[in-house]
Structures are given as structure tokens and as C-alpha cells.
Amino acid sequence: MNGTMPETVREALTAGDPIVFVSPHLDDAVLSCGALLKVLADACPVVVATVFTAADEPPHTYAARGFLRECAAGDASALFDARRQEDLEVLAEIGVGALHLGFPDALFRRRRMSGAVGAVAGRMLPELAHRYPTYRYDIARGRVARGDRPMIAAVGAAVAAAVADTGARLVFCPLGTGRHVDHLIARGTGAQFGRRTVYFSDFPYDQSAAADSIFLSRHGLEPWRWNQSIADKERLIHGYRTQVAGLFPDLVVPRSPETYWVAGRRRP
Template identity: 25%
Template sequence: MFNLWSVSMRYIFISPHLDDAVLSCGGIIHFLVNKGHQVDIWTIFSGDPEDENYSDFAKNLHKRWKLENQNPSFARRREDKNACHILGAKFKHFPYQDCIYRKYENGMSIIQNEEDLFQKISGNQIVIIDKISNSLKKRIPHNSMIVSPFGIGNHIDHQIVKSSIIKLQHPYLWFYADFPYVLKNNQEYMSDFPINYDQEEFEITENSMKLWQIAVSSYTSQISTFWSGDKEMFSQIEEYAKKGGGNKLWKKLDIN
């Protein structure tokens, strides 16, 4: 039986934000590194804010993250470097801004509240898709394996990244389930095959599981987004894995 990891390739995991790929695929990433593959994590929305004219929503996030007195993006990039080091992956940080810092043509922040994070792509946000796609096209080696988020949960930045990658029409494109958004959405991405997709399953060892959890704990500022602390995060990742989550990738089947 052919395994996705049986042929030596470079694996590039595309992460919308500075934590998504590690949250979703930390166990798989360490597994691949352990098999001797080069694994990269490329984060798209990791650039510095254009200015400090933040929305109230962004200011409240900075306060919760305990990053209100420093450049939040710089601090988060530092967290990501630590997480990648733990898993043995290389990193690349792109200059695009997180949606909480972006504005419409009229200067209004596109994100005013929690619900806005899950809006449809519209207005000047649509052109970002082509910008990211063109940027990736110049940098992605043709014979590398690209691993994209599915966009489960419909976070606008995840939607933009997925759309950008699909436009590439890369020959080796796989998808991962966006954790922890997948817990509140479609359970088929944990235990069953999504319709019209091929599935590849990875063996997540106890060591890979532990390093996955430790790597996620590197994102100190982001733990409060989903959990009360590291203990709850460790427990949820372990429970997710026991139910079949975090160990699969999917490839769209060609259906004529």
C-alpha cells in the first residue's frame, strides 16, 4: 500500500495565522519530520499592523493576550518560531495582516466583533486572494506537497487562504481539518471520509502527541482564545486524537 509519506518530499503546511497549522497538524508534522522529511510551516497573516489605530475589538484581544504594550505580531511570530523548533519544522512568515487589523476602503475595520470573524469574503478582501496566490506561486517548489486548511468554521482568513491555494492548481495538494473549529462543525473530518476526497491516515505516536501539545503551549498569548489554560488544552487535544482527529489529511478526487 502506498503511503503519502513513503516518498521523500518537502511538505509545506499553510497556516492562516500563527498557530493554526500546529494546532491542527502538530502530530502529523512531527511524524513527518521523524520520517526524515523537510517540513515547513508558512503563515500567511503574520505581518505587522499598518498602524496602531486599532479597533476596540483588536484592543480587547491584545489585552486578553497580554500583548497590549508591545507589537502583537512580533510577539506572536516569536511564539511560532518556538513551536516550529519543538516540532522540528522550518517556518516562513508572510507580511499580510490578520483580519483584525485590516480595513475596508472607507477606513472602517472589517472586524468589529466576534461574529465578523466568520463573515463571507467581500469588498476589498476579495483581491487579497489573488495577492496571496501569486505570492505563493513564486515560492512553492513544483514537486513539494502543499497542505492547506479546509476552512472549517468559515473564519474569513481561513476562507481566503483556502481560496488562494486552490487557485494555484498545485498537483500535490492536501487538506487538513481546522482544529479546534472542527469540534463545533462537521465530525466527518475526524472519523469518516468527506465525500469526494481521498484520505491519508498517519500514526501519531505518544511522543508526537506530547510534542504536539507542548508546541501548542508555545502560543502563550492564544491559549485563552479556546481554553482556560494549558491543562484544558492538553486534555482536549488528547481527546480529539482519541476520537480520530489530528491524524488525517485529504485530497480532492478527480471526478469526471
């Protein structure tokens, strides 16, 4: 199916049906799908529902402080205010609606610390008070914390509500390439929509990480690629001013085709 828009997507585009994109963070939908997003939005009502759009108060972990430094930000709340505004502006430019679901980013998700001693320990060593103490060994390893389970259920319900409210025919979700826990949680929201779900490759993680072959095989997913207007996407990505230098230190965005997966044809 490489190079050919699948029938389900082509039919939605032709009919002008509503479409929802589930974005883990405040840039992922445009990073991974910006070229196709623009084409779909010219013909269909499109909404990007971004899941993890908030931070928490300090003290922060070493990993979170590093992220703030990378973004040249001194305050996490102010940074996420700026990121939400960037997202609204970029999506509005291409006629896409934005829905920010308000769940905290993995870098800032706290665990419950019991008692006064626990609270003091969490202030002295913030890693003790966070579900994901490090980026490399926790967030990027794809091990979703058990303590996130109630939040995961709430995320699924929020995405389902967004799909119901918009009447979306198709739901685009990340494949979770790169194993970032927030991307895997966002991927999990797609199961409830069955064959209406289209999965997208997580850019730029997919520049160095392979797709999850076990997940693809289990769900019978077939790839297709979109390479039109890829150059135009670079301008949209640069609209995420707080993020672009951290993602692309030389400010050059690789012009890679966008990759998507849909369920293959049912066997008779």
C-alpha cells in the same frame, strides 16, 4: 480511508520530498497538524508558510481590542512580534522551516476611507475604517470582503512562490472549518495545486463546527485521520504562549485525532 495514510502522502514521506503547509495564522499549522508535522519533518524538508502574520496601528476595533486583552497585550505590533518569534521557536524545535508572508490579520485589515471627514470618522469609530468591523458577525461568518480581492490574489501568488521555491510535492491547506475568513482565504490557495493539495481540519474550530460538506463533495475529497503522537502535540501548542490561554482557558488541549482530506481516486 479513515486511519490509513493515503498513497500520495506515504510516497512523499518515503521519498523525502519537500512539503509546504499553508497556515492562516501563527499557530494554526501546529494546532491542526502538529503530530503529523513532526513525523513528516523527520523524513522530509517541511516549511510552514503562514499567511496572516501582521497587525496594524491603532485605533483598533472593539473586537481587536478584545483580542489584545485576551492575549494580555497592550500593543498589537509588539504582540505580533512575540507571535512570530513563538512560531519560529516551536517550528524549529521539530525541524520545520517557517515563512511569514506578512499579510495583516482580519482583525486589523483596514478599508480605504476617502476624504478628511472619512479619516476623522474612522478614528472616532474604528469599525468604520476596517473591512471586518466585528468578529462574530463578520470574521466568523465566512463572508470574505470584496475589498480583500487584491490581497487574495497576492496571497495566492505568495503561496505559489513558496511552493515553487521549495519544490514541494504536496501542499497542505486548511479546510476552513469554522468559516473564519482568513482560513477560507488560505483554503483558496490550494486550488492552484490540484491533486497535490491535502486539506486539514481546523483545530480547535472543528471541536464545535462541522466540515464544509459542500466543498468536500464538490472536490471529491476523502478523509483520513492521524492519531499518532497526539499527546506530544500538546507541548508544542503550549509553546504559543501568547495564545494558549485564550484558546484553552483551562490550559488543557483536547487530544483529538488530526483529520485530513485528499482527492479520491479518479474514476476510469
